[in-house]
Amino acid sequence: MKYFTLDIFLIFLLFSTSKSLVEFKDExxxxxxxxxxxxxxxxxxxxxxxxxxxxxxxxxMTYILDTLKEYKMNAIIYHVRTHNDALYESKLxxxxxxxxxxxxxEFDPLNWMIDExxxxxxxxxxxxxxxxxxxxxxxxxxxxxxxxxxxxxxPASDKKYILVGNDxxxxxxxxxxxxxxxxxxxxxxxxxxxxxxxxxDDYFYCDMGADGHTEGNYTILNEPDQKTYIEYIKNHSxxxxxxxxxxxxxxxxxxxxxxxxxxxxxxxxxxNKEHKKHxxxxxxxxxxYRNGDGKVEYDDEKNAITNGSKxxxxxxxxxxxxxxxxxxxxxxxxxxxxxxxxxxxDSPTAPYGExxxxxxxxxxxxxxxxxxxxxxxYQADLDIDMHSWQKDEQELYKDLKDVANSERSEGVxxxxxxxxxxxxxxxxxxxSSKQIKNGIKAWTKRVLPTEIKAFDKINLDAPxxxxxxxxxxxxxxxxxxxxxxxYQSKEELKFNENxxxxxxxxxxxxxxxxxxxxxxxxxxxxxxxxxxxxxxxxTNIVNFSKMNSVFLFALGCYLILLF
Numbered sequence: 001m002k003y004f005t006l007d008i009f010l011i012f013l014l015f016s017t018s019k020s021l022v023e024f025k026d027e028x029x030x031x032x033x034x035x036x037x038x039x040x041x042x043x044x045x046x047x048x049x050x051x052x053x054x055x056x057x058x059x060x061m062t063y064i065l066d067t068l069k070e071y072k073m074n075a076i077i078y079h080v081r082t083h084n085d086a087l088y089e090s091k092l093x094x095x096x097x098x099x100x101x102x103x104x105x106e107f108d109p110l111n112w113m114i115d116e117x118x119x120x121x122x123x124x125x126x127x128x129x130x131x132x133x134x135x136x137x138x139x140x141x142x143x144x145x146x147x148x149x150x151x152x153x154x155p156a157s158d159k160k161y162i163l164v165g166n167d168x169x170x171x172x173x174x175x176x177x178x179x180x181x182x183x184x185x186x187x188x189x190x191x192x193x194x195x196x197x198x199x200x201d202d203y204f205y206c207d208m209g210a211d212g213h214t215e216g217n218y219t220i221l222n223e224p225d226q227k228t229y230i231e232y233i234k235n236h237s238x239x240x241x242x243x244x245x246x247x248x249x250x251x252x253x254x255x256x257x258x259x260x261x262x263x264x265x266x267x268x269x270x271x272n273k274e275h276k277k278h279x280x281x282x283x284x285x286x287x288x289y290r291n292g293d294g295k296v297e298y299d300d301e302k303n304a305i306t307n308g309s310k311x312x313x314x315x316x317x318x319x320x321x322x323x324x325x326x327x328x329x330x331x332x333x334x335x336x337x338x339x340x341x342x343x344x345x346d347s348p349t350a351p352y353g354e355x356x357x358x359x360x361x362x363x364x365x366x367x368x369x370x371x372x373x374x375x376x377x378y379q380a381d382l383d384i385d386m387h388s389w390q391k392d393e394q395e396l397y398k399d400l401k402d403v404a405n406s407e408r409s410e411g412v413x414x415x416x417x418x419x420x421x422x423x424x425x426x427x428x429x430x431x432s433s434k435q436i437k438n439g440i441k442a443w444t445k446r447v448l449p450t451e452i453k454a455f456d457k458i459n460l461d462a463p464x465x466x467x468x469x470x471x472x473x474x475x476x477x478x479x480x481x482x483x484x485x486x487y488q489s490k491e492e493l494k495f496n497e498n499x500x501x502x503x504x505x506x507x508x509x510x511x512x513x514x515x516x517x518x519x520x521x522x523x524x525x526x527x528x529x530x531x532x533x534x535x536x537x538x539t540n541i542v543n544f545s546k547m548n549s550v551f552l553f554a555l556g557c558y559l560i561l562l563f
Contacts, residue, residue, distance in 0.1 A: 036075035041087075041098045051100075065120055072445070074449045075124075083129070092151060092188055121503030132169075136169075182264070190275075190277070209222065211320055230243050254322045284338040284413070285340065289326055290315045291309065292310065293307060309350070311355065329362075337372075338373070341356060346388045375413070380395070396438065397438045400443070459530070462478075474512055485535070486500070487524060487538075488519060495525055503529075525541060
């Protein structure tokens with residue numbers, strides 16, 4: 001009878017140990033914050049050095065991604081289209097000069113890069129410039145046409161669609177053919193690569209001599225796209241614009257950019273629906289929408305009524321850029337906006353706090369658009385006076401904390417990685433090194449990427465068959481999971497942000513995910529993140545090593561009593 005009782009005891013002991021390790025808990029939600037950085041080969045940076053070999057490329061990009069992981073960042077904004085070209089294999093655009101030596105039959109750098117980014121639980125935002133062809137105007141039209149002769153679908157193969165500006169050459173935004181080509185480029189990219197977002201920077205129209213002026217002796221009516229403007233008026237009998245009004249032309253230019261953004265919104269939505277994807281469309285304009293008095297009110301639809309922020313710098317609504325980003329947010333044409341709020345905190349033109357507060361207010365009720373802030377760390381190293389960026393060692397830290405504590409902004413992106421690289425390599429003795437040393441202290445904990453407001457929430461179940469054997473933690477793949485969050489604690493898990501030790505992906509789409517444990521004696525848990533960046537249910541990890549120890553101890557006691 002005593003043996004039977006002991007058998008029951010052993011079974012009960014094993015069962016109760018297992019049960020205590022797999023019970024579900026959900027005590028408090030971790031913080032979610034966008035923490036990105038821009039990475040580009042252009043503009044004098046060495047972030048994406050020209051491709052020389054597979055080994056060289058992998059070494060450089062591994063360094064970049066490992067640095068992001070070390071600094072607890074969760075997004076990379078990676079330049080894949082700088083000058084109407086492609087840092088990938090394309091039938092529509094010529095290969096970028098940075099990737100001319102790539103043999104795509106042997107190796108696809110971008111595909112490898114995206115997989116490695118996702119493996120680390122980091123989002124990949126594909127950064128494209130839509131219109132820019134050249135960043136100087138010394139190239140002749142004939143030379144351009146020769147470059148694009150093998151790409152007849154590219155508008156740069158026809159001089160009709162080319163505009164020459166001051167130190168820049170762009171495709172003319174006033175043509176439907178140009179807009180459709182940009183859309184085709186994006187869809188081609190989607191068919192090749194699995195990314196979280198398409199990201200545009202602040203380049204739209206360019207300065208072609210008038211610097212955006214609508215008054216005075218020389219206005220935008222004198223610029224090269226006047227032919228496009230007059231042609232548009234002639235071809236639209238119901239046109240509301242006048243060919244002798246610079247104000248009308250300014251409104252017409254904004255409308256042409258509106259047409260592009262609306263077209264891309266429709267086509268990205270269509271692609272997502274047809275392919276069961278969740279690709280975002282984000283834009284990073286300059287930090288000032290319009291200069292005004294900073295006051296913000298709201299209409300009946302909760303759209304902001306404002307004449308602009310209390311600033312006096314270049315504004316992207318007019319100047320020579322001509323884009324109405326606030327309209328895009330109100331219409332839901334973009335999923336996130338990331339204004340380049342690069343200004344110092346004591347800037348006489350546009351104080352950082354003033355711009356942050358204004359963007360917070362105008363998007364206060366836009367619950368389908370995420371708002372992030374661009375932070376201009378690079379300005380600490382410029383040779384001109386950038387005010388507190390070059391005087392206050394806590395500038396970066398204060399900026400990051402202000403965003404974290406703001407009512408509406410949900411994260412930041414730092415411009416640029418080159419500045420982070422020189423600090424990490426110990427080669428930066430400029431002021432930014434002090435900024436970074438103090439600034440990264442604002443990110444003491446690893447956080448999850450921000451939940452995407454534009455998408456319906458995708459709620460996931462807990463990973464199943466989660467177990468720890470030796471130092472190998474493993475669990476079953478969860479359908480519709482983008483990433484997985486690993487938790488650890490010496491005590492009972494609460495699944496809060498203090499317990500997050502890693503965020504990982506599953507780029508190979510394996511049915512079973514594995515992760516190496518360092519502190520075997522701790523307790524571990526896991527939960528999935530969906531493609532809406534919504535956290536799934538939690539589960540504790542069954543520690544089979546610990547269970548086996550308990551079982552062997554009990555078995556030993558049993559044998560002693562038996563014999």
